[in-house]
């Protein structure tokens with residue numbers, strides 16, 4: 001029997017970690033210390049039940065860490081959606097459901113916290129039915145007519161109690177007969193639909209055997225046609241033995257992407273452990289791996305390894321061989337990355353990796369001390385490996401070190417991790433906006449003479465420029481149209497160099513100058529005193545002089561945004577975009593959502609993700625890319641310029 005991987009999914013505080021803890025203890029698996037508090041990254045636990053390996057993936061419930069959830073969804077056989085019955089159903093469940101469905105991961109629902117006075121699990125089931133699109137089929141149902149409440153196993157048509165793994169049955173109170181019969185009928189009908197001969201039998205005899213019902217559920221689950229529902233409490237353990245037993249009886253066989261190679265799998269998590277170093281977690285999709293060999297990846301790397309591990313409880317166990325469907329952990333393999341397909345042989349192809357959440361928030365990082373500065377690049381590299389939804393890069397224009405992530409919380413945690421795990425302290429700020437400068441008016445006949453006479457050899461150069469504004473995005477053009485012999489042509493490169501240097505800092509607020517054309521049409525030189533340097537200096541100043549006369553303006557970057565929001569929030573989202581000087585380019589329907597395309601100034605969208613989440617209740621997201629530059633409106637430009645001057649004076 002092959003190993004099974006179950007992804008435990010659900011919003012924060014729904015009881016995922018408690019559920020895992022209870023399932024591990026039910027299967028007699030000892031653990032040292034389970035990760036309490038909000039889970040920020042995917043954690044793998046291993047146990048054995050009925051001589052089968054069972055791996056449980058604990059996932060974060062917060063939107064900001066959805067990337068981790070996506071990896072779990074991509075390597076698991078089954079997902080358990082944990083739903084808190086003491087609070088209203090959260091939209092996040094829909095996102096989980098949608099992602100699981102898109103990836104072909106079968107789901108069951110575990111309605112948790114039925115022990116609590118505040119539990120309204122009946123309402124929770126109804127609300128779920130509205131939220132998730134496919135039929136819900138309870139396998140367990142409860143009645144509040146006694147305390148603790150009565151749980152009925154609909155397959156056995158009897159109420160049950162549990163002691164460790166033992167389940168004892170007794171008849172349920174007759175008053176609940178109508179309800180139980182109805183739910184049981186539903187179970188039969190759904191199971192019958194799985195197979196033609198089940199339908200025939202059901203229509204003829206009106207019933208199916210327990211085995212047939214379970215088989216029917218399994219087929220439906222595998223094909224994503226139903227969501228079986230269980231009830232219980234991860235706190236008291238109620239309902240969990242039954243959950244575990246049924247789970248294995250209806251366990252779907254998920255088919256994964258197949259390659260022509262024999263031994264291969266996918267790396268779904270990378271962790272830098274303070275003691276063990278780099279650990280790469282993979283799921284074997286085909287074949288087996290021995291404790292020693294060469295590991296090839298789809299990116300063309302090859303590296304030797306001498307040990308393999310598998311999760312046991314909350315730690316690792318060294319093993320000799322791991323087989324198909326098991327989870328394998330490699331240690332200290334430099335070249336392995338999350339998302340890599342790995343194999344014992346050369347790999348001509350790769351398992352496609354899932355699209356990760358959009359990066360919607362960016363901060364600039366400023367290392368506090370020189371020591372922090374020195375350590376940061378190796379730390380960054382490790383952080384990126386642990387979390388592929390984060391990206392560090394340097395902005396060439398502003399020279400800032402930037403980090404992009406899914407949201408504010410994501411980056412806050414990343415900065416904490418940078419300090420706690422890698423000992424690098426940084427201060428964070430919103431990134432500087434890479435403004436630019438240009439001119440609006442052509443300037444003809446600008447003349448600058450550079451002349452210096454200070455003993456010995458002097459300096460002399462004179463240049464005559466015409467300077468023209470160019471269309472947005474055209475950058476820079478330099479044209480030499482000298483006639484006659486006033487300036488020897490060997491000085492032309494120095495003249496162009498002088499202009500380029502002058503363009504690095506504009507005269508308004510020191511931003512780079514763009515979209516101008518300089519025509520160098522005349523000048524003067526001196527046989528002895530002229531030099532490259534003199535011409536460079538002259539052209540530097542000549543260009544600055546031209547800027548002053550050319551009606552200089554500030555340009556600001558605009559982003560093109562693709563914003564996905566629930567239909568009922570479109571009006572608010574557009575209203576907000578207008579208040580940010582945004583321009584709507586188009587609105588179209590995209591599945592259950594609306595896609596809004598817009599331009600907006602970067603300066604107005606630095607914290608857009610926060611606003612968008614506010615307006616849409618966490619449901620909206622966007623993609624953005626740098627689009628073009630536009631002139632900054634005069635009033636705003638004044639503010640930016642005076643701010644720059646203040647900074648320069650400090």
Ligand SMILES: Nc1nc2c(ncn2[C@@H]2O[C@H](COP(=O)(O)OP(=O)(O)O)[C@@H](O)[C@H]2O)c(=O)[nH]1
Pocket residue numbers: 010011012013014015016017018019037038039061112113114115116232233234235236
């Ligand atoms: N009453 C009750 N509380 C529970 C149950 N399961 C979890 N909790 C509580 O819910 C909180 C969150 O549990 P946890 O497993 O950390 O949630 P996670 O964020 O989904 O991993 C904890 O304070 C638990 O005490 C349950 O079955 N009944």
Ligand SMILES: [Mg+2]
Pocket residue numbers: 016017018036037038039058
């Ligand atoms: Mg947790």
